[in-house]
Amino acid sequence: MGPDQILFYVLGGVAVVASLMVIGQRNPIHSVLLLIASFGGLSGLYILLDAPFVAVIQIIIYAGAIMVLFLFVVMLLNVAREDTEQDERVHVQVHRGSMRLGAVLAGLLVVELVWALASAGTLGGTFGPMAGLPAPVTSVHVIGQVLFTRYAFPFEVTSILILVAMVGAVVLARRETPRPAAGADAAGGSEERPAF
Amino acid sequence: MTPILIAQIVLLLFVFFMLLNSAAIMVYVERKVAAMLQQRLGPYLVGPRGLLQPFADVLKLMFKEDLRPTAADAFLFSLAPIISVTAAFAAFAVVPFGAETTFFGLLSHPIPLQVADVNVAVLVIFAIASMGVYGIVLAGWSSNSKYSLLGGLRSSAQMISYELSYGLALAAVLLIGNSLSLTHVVNGQAGYWFHVIPRWYVFVQPVGFAIFMIAGIAETNRAPFDFPEAEQELVAGYHTEYSSMRFAMFFMAEYINMVTVSAVAVDLFLGGWHGPFLPASLGWIWFLVKVGALLFFYVWMRWTLPRYRYDQLMAFGWKILLPIAALNLLATAAGVIHFGA
Amino acid sequence: MVTLNQYLLLSAVLFAIGALGVFVRRNLITILLSIEIMLNAVNLTFVAAGRAFGTADGQIIVFFVMTVAAAEAAVGLAIIIALFRHRESLDPDAFTSLKW
Numbered sequence: 294m295g296p297d298q299i300l301f302y303v304l305g306g307v308a309v310v311a312s313l314m315v316i317g318q319r320n321p322i323h324s325v326l327l328l329i330a331s332f333g334g335l336s337g338l339y340i341l342l343d344a345p346f347v348a349v350i351q352i353i354i355y356a357g358a359i360m361v362l363f364l365f366v367v368m369l370l371n372v373a374r375e376d377t378e379q380d381e382r383v384h385v386q387v388h389r390g391s392m393r394l395g396a397v398l399a400g401l402l403v404v405e406l407v408w409a410l411a412s413a414g415t416l417g418g419t420f421g422p423m424a425g426l427p428a429p430v431t432s433v434h435v436i437g438q439v440l441f442t443r444y445a446f447p448f449e450v451t452s453i454l455i456l457v458a459m460v461g462a463v464v465l466a467r468r469e470t471p472r473p474a475a476g477a478d479a480a481g482g483s484e485e486r487p488a489f
Numbered sequence: 490m491t492p493i494l495i496a497q498i499v500l501l502l503f504v505f506f507m508l509l510n511s512a513a514i515m516v517y518v519e520r521k522v523a524a525m526l527q528q529r530l531g532p533y534l535v536g537p538r539g540l541l542q543p544f545a546d547v548l549k550l551m552f553k554e555d556l557r558p559t560a561a562d563a564f565l566f567s568l569a570p571i572i573s574v575t576a577a578f579a580a581f582a583v584v585p586f587g588a589e590t591t592f593f594g595l596l597s598h599p600i601p602l603q604v605a606d607v608n609v610a611v612l613v614i615f616a617i618a619s620m621g622v623y624g625i626v627l628a629g630w631s632s633n634s635k636y637s638l639l640g641g642l643r644s645s646a647q648m649i650s651y652e653l654s655y656g657l658a659l660a661a662v663l664l665i666g667n668s669l670s671l672t673h674v675v676n677g678q679a680g681y682w683f684h685v686i687p688r689w690y691v692f693v694q695p696v697g698f699a700i701f702m703i704a705g706i707a708e709t710n711r712a713p714f715d716f717p718e719a720e721q722e723l724v725a726g727y728h729t730e731y732s733s734m735r736f737a738m739f740f741m742a743e744y745i746n747m748v749t750v751s752a753v754a755v756d757l758f759l760g761g762w763h764g765p766f767l768p769a770s771l772g773w774i775w776f777l778v779k780v781g782a783l784l785f786f787y788v789w790m791r792w793t794l795p796r797y798r799y800d801q802l803m804a805f806g807w808k809i810l811l812p813i814a815a816l817n818l819l820a821t822a823a824g825v826i827h828f829g830a
Numbered sequence: 831m832v833t834l835n836q837y838l839l840l841s842a843v844l845f846a847i848g849a850l851g852v853f854v855r856r857n858l859i860t861i862l863l864s865i866e867i868m869l870n871a872v873n874l875t876f877v878a879a880g881r882a883f884g885t886a887d888g889q890i891i892v893f894f895v896m897t898v899a900a901a902e903a904a905v906g907l908a909i910i911i912a913l914f915r916h917r918e919s920l921d922p923d924a925f926t927s928l929k930w
Contacts, residue, residue, distance in 0.1 A: 301832045305840045312844055312867050316851035321859045321920075322565075322630060328863050329623070335870055338840075341832070342881045347873075347889050350779040354896045357619025358649065359866070359903045361626070365645045366907045367859060368630055368638065370914050395853025399846050406842035410835055433609065433669055439886045439892065451897045458901035465908035468915075 299439035300341055321367045325360055332356045346433050500603075508581055509762040512744040513543035519788050526792045553733040558633055561730065565631035570731065570738035573624025577745035580617040583610040584752045585672045587762050587773035602673070610671040612660055614753060615652075618708060624649045624742065625710070625727050632730035640726025643799065648708055651808040655704035657814035660672035661697045661821040662690055662757045673751075675761030688713075689760040697816045699759045700810060707806070709743060712791040714802060752776075759783075837878035844871035858913070858920045862906050869899050 311331035318324040333356050339348035440448060517532070517540065524531025532539030557566055585603035607613050622645060629641015666674035680688050691698045707714040728739045755761060759779045762772030797805070844867060851864025873892045880888015913925060 298832055301836065307844065309840070309843055309847065312847045315863055315867065316847065316855055316860060318860070321857065322562075323888065324860055326565075326623075326627075328866060331867070332870065335874060338837075338874060339877055342837075342877050344877050344881065344889050345609055346612075347877055347892050349609055349616050350893070350896065351873075352616040353612065353619055354900065355866075355870070357616060357622070357652075359624055359900055361619075361645050361649055362852055362903055362907060363859065363863065364623075364626055364630075365642065365649075366911060368626070368642055368645075368884050370639075370911070396850060399850035399853055402849055403843060403846040407839065410838050410842065436886045440890050444890055444894075447894060449896060449899055455897060458904050462904040462908040466911045478879070 297341060301338070302336040304334045304341070308338070322364065325367060329356045329360050332360070343431050345431060346436055356377045391488070504581060505578065508578060508745050509741075510750065511748045512741040513547070515744040515747065515784065515788075516543045516546060516740075518784070518829075519791075522785065522788045523792045525667045526789070547737065550733055550737040555733040555735065556730070558730050560633040562631040562633070565627050566730075567735070569624050569628035570632060570742075571624075572627065572741035573621060574738045574745070576617050576621035576624060577742040577749065579744070580614050580749045581622075581752065583607045583613050583671065584749065584756060585610075585675060585761070587751065607670075609669045611663060611669050611674075611757075614749075615656060615659065618746075619652060621742070621746065624739075627761040628731065628739070629727040632727075635813075636729045637727050642730070643712060644727060647710075647714065647802060650803060651704040651707035651714075651810070654700050654806065654810040655708060657811070657818050658694075658697045658700040658704065659757070661814075661818045662694055662701075664818075664821050664825050665690055665693055666757075671756045671761075675756050675763070679759040679763045687760055687763065687765075689758060689763075692706065694758065694814065694817075694821070697821070698754070700814045700817065701754055702783075703810060705754065706787065706790065707802075709746045709750055709759050709787075711743075711747065711787060713794040713796050715791075715796060747784060747787055750779065751780045751787070754783055755779040767775040777788045834878055834882045838875060841871045841874040841878070843926060844868075844874065856921050858910050858922055861922070862903065863912070865902070865906075866899060869895055 308331045311327045311334065315324045315327045315331065318327065332351060336348045336351045336356075338349060339345070520542065521531045521539070532542035535545045536539040557563065583603065587603075625644040625648075626641045629637045629639070629644065632638075657782075662674065663669060666677050668674055674690075678688050678690060682688055682692075686692060728736055731739060755776060760775075762774070762776040764775035764778075848864045848866075848868030848871060851867065854863065855861055863892050873895055876888040876891045876895070878888070880886065880891075910920065914920065917925060
């Protein structure tokens with residue numbers, strides 16, 4: 294096993310185990326933190342894939358902004374960990390069947406995807422320094438050039454999407470009776486609250 | 490072990506050691522400057538002119554009992570200060586602080602004076618800084634105390650709000666510097682305009698520099714933006730429940746973050762190690778002088794300005810700083826297109 | 831030597847974990863987090879495929895996915911805050927009063 298393979302298994306393992314623990318956690322705060330660990334593993338994989346720019350923005354945007362937003366909301370709502378546990382105890386009959394069905398469906402999804410990948414044979418060859426792959430695109434320069442020429446229109450549309458999301462978040466999270474300083478602003482990982 | 494590798498390791502250990510020291514020195518400087526500004530003496534008993542005061546502080550903190558609230562989340566409570574201090578140290582790794590050197594001819598070819606030369610250095614600093622938020626937020630949450638929670642909530646909102654302006658101010662400089670590598674940006678600032686004015690980006694980007702410094706103060710949770718630990722309102726904010734070395738780690742992280750923000754500001758706006766009178770091999774002296782000046786500015790601000798009100802802080806960040814930063818970026822982009830980079 | 835297939839398999843497993851989370855968990859925040867896991871699994875596919883074909887497109891699509899994820903998280907969390915104000919609960923089964 295070459296070093297890149299070991300790194301792949303370690304980082305992939307971190308991502309998978311952390312993601313599994315995210316959905317296995319009772320405490321939302323722990324879930325959020327484990328998801329950050331999972332993103333860290335993915336970020337390492339992006340570096341292995343010669344995409345340092347994606348690796349860094351993965352940390353800045355996902356781990357640094359979106360997850361802080363999650364953490365902020367979890368802390369703001371201050372959901373006790375007993376809350377969900379009690380719900381699951383109370384609604385146990387409601388959930389048993391649907392939960393089993395969900396688990397089966399997710400298992401089926403894995404089987405289906407693995408089967409599809411296996412039947413397609415080896416795609417695209419192998420990665421690594423010796424593999425006969427096209428040269429990787431690592432430079433931010435090239436990415437920027439493609440982004441602002443071929444993808445200029447989607448890029449502009451994205452800005453409208455962000456604007457709409459920002460306005461939507463402000464409207465949704467506002468209290469019913471508007472107060473002078475009230476209103477929550479949640480755009481791209483941002484919150485504005487009245488003074489605590 | 491090639492000589493280059495040994496030099497790199499020595500450099501790494503040296504930077505680590507100096508960052509540790511800088512925290513101690515800043516504690517002393519902060520107390521002395523505060524005393525000067527308030528017309529009192531400050532620490533003067535331990536050692537000559539109180540110079541050994543930081544060591545006394547560290548010793549005292551080491552021998553204090555390490556308390557943990559019973560209802561605290563044990564794992565996260567221990568993890569939070571570690572995240573804070575690790576992020577603070579890690580961010581400095583990509584900051585260059587001197588021209589390439591052979592260490593007085595000891596090496597066959599020159600190496601850059603920085604721990605890691607990354608070509609997306611600016612983004613890396615930004616990423617690590619955004620990780621540092623977690624230390625404070627988790628400390629606030631895991632302590633299970635209302636003051637800590639309020640401090641943690643405030644800091645998450647504050648740091649995210651100011652990170653946007655911080656990033657936009659950075660982007661404007663990068664447009665002019667035409668690179669994401671700090672070394673490249675610094676080298677773009679060598680030389681003079683009209684033989685007098687140094688080609689520092691602060692003269693092209695005065696607005697960007699002001700935004701960067703304001704957002705930097707908010708990012709490091711220093712007065713007048715020290716809401717996460719506002720003593721008069723929140724006891725000590727996110728580190729209310731911390732004692733002993735865990736408290737010391739938060740304290741250290743705060744000062745190291747100050748040093749890092751100042752060093753990045755010097756690299757981006759103040760010409761890094763370029764300056765008159767000294768040969769390029771001694772450029773790190775200029776770097777130290779400039780960082781020292783910015784650090785003094787930080788301390789000066791803290792003991793001069795009163796704290797903002799929390800909603801004023803948010804309104805200022807979103808309604809004033811962010812639009813100005815965006816306009817500054819637009820103007821810079823227009824300038825770069827018109828005059829060329 | 832890591833093959834593209836290995837990356838695609840890893841991505842498939844991650845996607846299934848995310849789907850499992852959405853199916854099984856009864857906590858709105860965890861469900862949103864599971865959606866993030868699925869988005870990230872897809873991102874991994876894009877970057878791996880982009881690397882295999884030697885183009886920048888994979889990385890650019892990831893950029894767009896992240897933007898959409900940010901918008902989704904902001905609106906989703908705002909909805910959660912609004913819902914929580916009504917029912918003091920994060921259980922999706924607490925918001926079924928429109929069923930009857």
